[in-house]
Amino acid sequence: MGKIKNNKKKQSRHNATGMQTNAEVEEALSLQPIPVETILPLIAKLSSPDANERAWAAAxxxxxxxxxxxxxRLMLSKNLIGxxxxxxxxSVHEVVVEALGALRNLTVVGGDEVISEMYNKNVLTPVAALIPALGTMIDSMLSGPATNGSEQEKRKTVWDWADNVISIIWAMSENSEKALKFVNKLNIVPFLMSFMSNIDKVPPKVIVAAAQCIYTLTDDNPDCRAVFVKNTDYIKPFMNILTLDVDVEQELLIKTLACGIVINLRTVIAPKASENDFTDIHNAVLPVLSGAxxxxxxxxxxxxxxxAQVVNAQKQEPDLSKPNQPASTEEQALAAIETRLQTLQLALELIANICTESVEGVEEEEEEDWKDATGDDDEMEGDEDEDNLENGNQDDKKNDGLDESTMREMEQLAAASVETPMDLSSHPIINILISTVFPALINLATPTPLSFPEQIIPTPVTVAPEITAQLATTHLRAIEALNNFLLTMADAVPGKWWYKHRKADAEQCWTWLFQQAGAVAGKGVQVGAEEKGQEMRGxxxxxxxxxxxxxxxxxxxNVPLSDFHVPALMxxxxxxxxxxxxxxxxxxxxVIARRQGAIxxxxxxxxxxxxxxxxxxSAEACVEALNAIYDIYADAEFDYDMPVFVQGNFNHELKGMVKMTRFMARNIDRRKNRDLRTRADEAVMNLVEFIKYKEKERRQ
Incomplete structure (x- = not known):
């Protein structure tokens, strides 16, 4: 049973222009490739002695x-990156700007392999070399207003330049550990903070890029965090952003990113807070995130x-004589929707992580209990126990049952469920989670007609593949956040308050989840969810x-079980x-099987x-099934134990599985999967003890 951990690195990157952010979805458009006869002359002109031709070729x-x-792929094979x-x-500024734009687009659609190639071809060195001059120009621009039209146009070029430089650095830092280490040495935070400290003077798209970059750099990166420790004033702009009233997509994204940065820097902001207790910070960011x-x-x-229908009807082959075409009204609308969806995904991810922190300490303690119980020995103990089982030799001096952490789980759960006299709905964080976040998660997890491609093989092209990809990702993030909300209410809130005082909501959620599973599965898991193009369903x-x-x-x-629920889970x-x-x-x-009165x-x-x-x-399934059996049949007093476990001869069946399960555990490489090996060793050890426990249980 696990929480959804931080997954921001797996999300598609935000692109402020609204361009495609998922290469596989983009490929589904099935556009005809541009012929090599067109591409080769264009790449050749990148080295033309004429600066206008170089700029045109880069654009x-x-x-x-x-x-x-x-x-x-064809362009990359011709050493386009180099x-x-x-x-x-x-030597010509316009050429540099256009080349930056092309490289920025590569980071958006190229994927990890292309970004790795960009790093290997040392793209960051010349990009970083542009920052000092760029910073000087921006400082000059921020110091006074523009005086005429030509100055305004010049400033627009500088902002485009800054946007592309920051976006390249950000994308490469997010997708390459080597690139991140390189960027850490650039001391780039002061440059990025110059934008965040002047949000009223800098175009939103540049603020978005800078905030995205800081968000990535502050995520589990001690080198960057040290910069904020030395410069605590850097935190003030982000706290100020949290109080802004915004109603534009990019501004809302900036505000959400500020929440993420504040959360990343929580140990800097509140260094004296106890472990996993950042209540004041969560109180500051949660209203913003829930509002998003x-x-x-x-x-x-x-x-x-x-x-998308309008855009698709007007789609034409690119006109190389006019490489920079303005976006149509419909394209701008699609870009705005995509930006809003990406803001949603980030807000959902941050909310999920806030919930994670509240239960993390509990799960870490459980992991330590497991390690203490099993140790590091590669070979299992208990071969003698297996022989005793096979020979029917029961040693009363042996352990009578499972270790306490597994045999007494039901008692522990009961002890944790003591009714609390407090009305926890008045707690600010719990109140927002219950009253605002929970219903929003239900809405955001509900599929739309555009959320998943039709289940036909091969998967057809959807009307708006970019939006379809973002919708599916939004649904996934909402379900992940819902899972962490439910975990928080079960494991962190005293007495499982929500499950008792909002029982109707919990029961309706159970029914709703089955409805959503049916809608997402559509024609079935085997037919749809694991076919090419249907992976998001799975x-x-x-x-x-x-x-x-x-x-x-x-x-x-005590779930509101219907006749089809158990067969559906099977x-x-x-x-x-x-x-x-x-x-x-x-x-x-x-868990369902533990119900009394449902033999x-x-x-x-x-x-x-x-x-x-x-x-x-599989080893994972075997371990979970064994642990489920231990919990279900832990006590002879359960009304189903005699008619099911005893009369069904389950203990005899389990005896025959000891060798098989031990073989399963020993085949897990401890060096490659230490956690699974540890859990498997524990499950097998407990199987031997459980069999003896159940045989002795009814003799007493």
Whole structure:
């Protein structure tokens, strides 16, 4: 049972221009590649003695890079990166600006391999060399107003230059550890802070780029954090941004990024706060983040589909004679929707992480208990125990049952559920989570007609693939945040207050999750969710099953069960290739099976788990199924123990699995997967003890 941890590195990067941010989705547009006869002369002109031709070629390359994946691969094969890097030291300013734009576009659509190639071709050195002169120009611009039209145009060029420089540094820092180490040595924070300290004088797109860069640099990066420790005044602009009233997409993104930066720097802002307790910071950012969740995805999808139809009808081959074409009204509308969706994703991620911090300490303690229980020995103890089991030799002096952490979980849960006299709905953070965040998560997790491609093989091109990708990611982030909300309410809030005092909400959430699972699966997990182009269906389904598991734990197995729920969870296990989803389905079934007064349900789940173990499942599934059985049948007093476990001869079945499970555990490489090996060793050790415990239990 796990929380959703920080996942910002896995998100598609924000692009303030609204250009495509996911190369695989972009490739689905199926545009015809530009012929090599067009590309080769263009790349050759990057080295032309005529500065106008060099600038034109760089602008044309920037345009073509966004056209389709085939054209992009062809251009890269002709050493486009090397040619553009050379132009960064061009003597003509316009050429440098256009080359920067092309390289910036590559960081947006190129993917990790292209960014790695850019680093290997030393793109950061000439980019960094541009910063001093750029900083001087910007300082001059910020010191006084523009006086005429030509000066305004010059300033626009400088802002474009700054936007591209920062965006390249940011994208490479986010996707390459080597690049991050390089950037750490540049002392770039003062340059970036010059924008954040003058948000009323700098165009929003540049503020967005600077904030994105700082957000990435402050994420688990001690070198950058040290800069803020030495310059505590740098934190003030971000705290000021949190208080601004905004209503424009880019401004809202800036405000959300400021929240992320403040959270990243929480140990700098509140150095004396106890571990995992940053209540004041969370009180400051949570109202901003919850406010960012108020967006109608259903309406946005309708508007995006209408705008995309117009754009697709007008789509033409790029005109290299006019490489810099202004965006149409519909393209601007799509860009605004995409920006808003990316703001949502960031806000959801930050809310999920706030919830994570509140339960992190509990889970870390559990991990330490596991390590203490199993130690580091590579070979399992207990071969003698196995022989004793096979020979029927029971040693009463042996441990009578499982270790306390697994055998007494139900008692621990009960002890944690003592009713609290406090009305926790008045607590500022809990109140926002319950009253604002929870209903918003339900809305944002609900699919729209544009959220997933139709389930036809091969997957068809959607009307707005960029928006479809962003919608699906938004749904996934919402479900992940919901899971962490449910975990917080189960593990961090005293007495499981929400599950008791908002029981109707919890029960409705259970029913709603099954409805969403059906909508996302569509024609079925096997048919849709794991086919090419349908991967996001599988990811969202995985997250939904995780929420069901968490919710079942919070409700103490008293879930509003319908006839199809248990078969659906079994079907989720059987039809997916995802170990993560299998483990979550087993975990959820394990909690449901603990219900008293539901012997037939317990029998169905118990037999499912026994048959699952006999089928030689993956190590992850095997460990989860064993632990589920230990919890379900931990006590002979449970009303289902005699009619199901005893009369079903489950203990005999488990005896026959000892060798198989020990073999499973020993085949896990401790060096490659230490956590799984530790859990597997513990599960196998507990299997031996559990069998003896159950045999002795009814003799007493």
């Amino acid at each position: 044309g390359a920037s345009n073509l890079l966004m056209h389709d994946a085939g054209t992009r 040619a553009l890097v050379e132009r960064l030291t061009d 969740l108020g967006y109608d995805l259903q309406k946005a999808s309708v508007e995006a589909a209408a705008a 990811a969202v389904l995985d997250a939904i099953v995780g929420c069901l598991w968490t919710l079942a734990r919070g409700l103490d197995s 079907g989720a296990y059987s039809s997916t290739a995802s170990d993560s989803m299998r483990v979550k389905a087993i975990g959820c079934l394990g 037939e349900t317990n029998k169905v789940i118990g037999e499912f788990l026994i048959n699952l173990l006999k089928s030689n499942p």
